[in-house]
Amino acid sequence: xxxxxxxxxxxxxxxxxxxxxxxxxxxxEYEPIAEDVKNKSPLLLQHNPVHKKVPVLIHNGKxxxxxxxxxxxxxxxxxxxxxxxxxxxxQRAMTRFWAKFIDEKCIIATWKACCSTGEEQxxxxxESMEALKFLEDEIKGKKFFGxxxxxxxxxxxxxxxxxxxxxxxxxGVQLITEEKFPNLxxxxxxxxxxxFVKGILPSKDAxxxxxxxx
Amino acid sequence: MSKVKVLGFWYSPFxxxxxxxxxxxxxxxxxxxxxxRAKSELLLESNPIHKKVPVLIHDGKxxxxTMIILExxxxxxxxxxxxxxxxxHRAMARFWVNFIDEKCLNTMLKACWRTGEEQxxxxxEAIxxFQILENEIKGKKYFGxxxxxxxxxxxxxxxxxxxxxSWGRMELVTEDQFPNLxxxxxxxxxxxxxxxxxxxxxxxIPKFKPA
Numbered sequence: 001x002x003x004x005x006x007x008x009x010x011x012x013x014x015x016x017x018x019x020x021x022x023x024x025x026x027x028x029e030y031e032p033i034a035e036d037v038k039n040k041s042p043l044l045l046q047h048n049p050v051h052k053k054v055p056v057l058i059h060n061g062k063x064x065x066x067x068x069x070x071x072x073x074x075x076x077x078x079x080x081x082x083x084x085x086x087x088x089x090x091q092r093a094m095t096r097f098w099a100k101f102i103d104e105k106c107i108i109a110t111w112k113a114c115c116s117t118g119e120e121q122x123x124x125x126x127e128s129m130e131a132l133k134f135l136e137d138e139i140k141g142k143k144f145f146g147x148x149x150x151x152x153x154x155x156x157x158x159x160x161x162x163x164x165x166x167x168x169x170x171x172g173v174q175l176i177t178e179e180k181f182p183n184l185x186x187x188x189x190x191x192x193x194x195x196f197v198k199g200i201l202p203s204k205d206a207x208x209x210x211x212x213x214x
Numbered sequence: 215m216s217k218v219k220v221l222g223f224w225y226s227p228f229x230x231x232x233x234x235x236x237x238x239x240x241x242x243x244x245x246x247x248x249x250x251r252a253k254s255e256l257l258l259e260s261n262p263i264h265k266k267v268p269v270l271i272h273d274g275k276x277x278x279x280t281m282i283i284l285e286x287x288x289x290x291x292x293x294x295x296x297x298x299x300x301x302x303h304r305a306m307a308r309f310w311v312n313f314i315d316e317k318c319l320n321t322m323l324k325a326c327w328r329t330g331e332e333q334x335x336x337x338x339e340a341i342x343x344f345q346i347l348e349n350e351i352k353g354k355k356y357f358g359x360x361x362x363x364x365x366x367x368x369x370x371x372x373x374x375x376x377x378x379x380s381w382g383r384m385e386l387v388t389e390d391q392f393p394n395l396x397x398x399x400x401x402x403x404x405x406x407x408x409x410x411x412x413x414x415x416x417x418x419i420p421k422f423k424p425a
Contacts, residue, residue, distance in 0.1 A: 050313060050346055064305045066312060073305040089289040093277045100279060101263065134263055 003061075004030035007044050008054025011035070012202050012210055014159040015067040016055040020200055021155050022071040026081030068099055071155060085152045098138060098145060099156035105131040107159050114164075114171040128175055132184065135160070139183045143190060154191060160184075161191040162201050170211040218243040221257050221269040223250060224413055225421050227371040228280040229268040234367060234411050235284050239293035281311055284364060296364050310350070310357060311368040318343045319371060325386060326379055337386065344392055347372075351394045355401055366402055373399040374412055378422040 006023065008016035009032020023030050035044055035054050047063025048056045056063050057070045059077070064070050075084040086092050109131055112124035135157075139145060145153035154161075160176075165188065168174055178185040191197055220236070220243050222229030236243050248257055248267055260269045260276035270277045270286065277286045288296040298304045321343055324336040347369070351357060357365035372387065372395070380386055389396040402408055 050309075059302075062302050064302070064309070066309055069305050069308045069312065072308070073301055076301040076304070089286050090272075090275050090277070092289065093282050093286040096282045096285065097277075097279060100282070 002059055004028055005058040006030050006032050007041070007047070007056040007058065008035050009033055011054070012207060013054060014163050017158055017200065017202070018067045018155050019055045019057060019070045019074070021150075021158070021197070022074040022084055024196070024200055025084060025150070026074060026078040028074070028078055028081075068103065068152075068156060071152065075152075082149065084155065086146075095146075095152045098135075098153045101131070101134070102153070102156045102160065106135065106157075110160070110164050110175055111167070113175060114167045114173045125173075125175075129180075132176060132181055136181045136184050139187045144187065150191075150194065150197065157191075158201075161188050161197075163207065166204060166207045167211050170208055217273060219246055219271040220244070221246045221248050221254070221260065221271070222267045223248055225418065226267060227375050230370060230412060231280055231367045232268045232270060232283050232287075234407070235287045235296050237411065238296065238407075239287060239291040241287070241291055281308075281315065281368075298363075307358075307364050310365040313343075313346070314365070314368045314372075318347065318369075322372070322376055322380075322386070340386055341391075344387060344395060348392045348395050351398045354398075356398065362402070362405055362408070366398075369398075370402070370408075370412075373402040375418075375422065378418060381423055 004023070006016070006019055009020065009030075011034060020032075033041075033043070035041060040052055043058070044054065044056060045052060047058055048054075048065040051065060053065070055067055055070060056065050057073065058064075059073075064073050071084060085095050106128070109124050109127040112120060113128045116124060144150050145157060164175065168176070176184055176188065192201070218236070218241055220229065220232055222232070222245065224247060233243075233245070246254070246256070248254060253265060256271075257267065257269060258265055260271060261267075261278045264278065266278070268278075268280060268283060270283045272286075272290070277283050284296050297307050318340070321336055321340040325333060325340040328336055356362045357369065376387065377399075387395055387399075403412070
């Protein structure tokens with residue numbers, strides 16, 4: 001199927017992690033290449049000249065950027081592995097909707113709710129609560145957002161499932177509690193304890209150290 | 215009852231993209247004009263989270279968010295492809311649509327509506343984004359190459375709406391600075407299919423042009 005490289009591999013980014021999850025779900029062999037954000041490689045600048053960010057997937061010499069676009073690409077190219085997005089057009093549309101919702105409404109708001117201060121923090125906390133309530137409703141009655149198996153939305157929600165609780169702990173800002181969001185709480189535990197996911201997530205200690213310094 | 219409905223505002227570039235995609239596929243649909251100050255029950259039920267247009271309702275199921283609707287239309291109906299079939303070109307199309315929708319539109323509107331120092335900052339960013347698009351369109355008739363593509367439609371705001379909104383306020387996309395984007399805008403707006411489907415200038419001017 002051609003040579004596959006992942007720029008940003010071996011790091012701590014949830015966006016890179018999404019791509020790693022997709023590649024591993026499909027059983028694709030790839031070469032992870034670490035990137036230094038303070039000293040970006042010529043390969044990164046060549047293949048993502050617009051944003052100059054990781055992750056970038058290089059497949060047969062061609063670069064694809066933006067984590068969810070890469071995951072969709074992987075799903076389309078490697079048809080033999082388990083499907084990441086549903087085949088049904090309506091289900092597919094709903095899956096994309098929730099992934100976009102997580103990216104646009106949940107990640108930035110929850111990050112700011114933990115890491116900013118004053119009025120910005122208060123506003124972000126409110127926005128987070130509102131966004132998380134929608135996710136809470138969406139996960140009700142389902143093991144994963146993808147149903148019985150991990151899917152596109154679960155991959156997109158990796159920040160919520162793993163990074164956010166760690167940041168919350170480090171910064172002392174509790175957003176998702178069992179009391180307030182029992183379904184999301186259950187999903188987080190199932191997600192982080194899933195054998196497949198567990199094997200791909202970066203070490204908690206390393207992330208704690210990273211966030212302590214932010 | 216119509217099988218396919220589109221809820222929209224006549225002046226929205228996002229709604230225009232959806233209507234064009236349905237027409238490309240030869241899909242008959244019922245268009246429902248919404249009122250931004252009095253959104254219908256149907257809109258609020260179909261898009262409870264964002265409460266925005268466009269909304270596509272097909273067989274009673276609602277799909278929202280412009281690009282998600284376009285991908286749904288492409289997957290559901292036969293006819294000319296809206297997105298490239300090749301995985302790499304499809305990924306690149308999605309990348310550019312994302313860039314235009316998330317980066318360009320946002321910075322352009324803020325450059326128009328903010329004031330003072332903040333406006334200057336957004337103007338600079340908008341110009342940087344235009345430079346990226348200028349490079350991308352160089353040597354090509356359309357973003358899609360010889361044929362108009364989903365990326366061209368995503369940039370419809372730049373070709374048709376923005377010149378009206380920014381007229382008299384500022385000249386951001388000048389022919390001097392952005393000759394390729396300027397040329398592309400003209401090709402896009404004069405493309406026979408596009409021309410037939412853009413809201414007519416005589417109703418756009420009173421709506422958008424500053425007094």
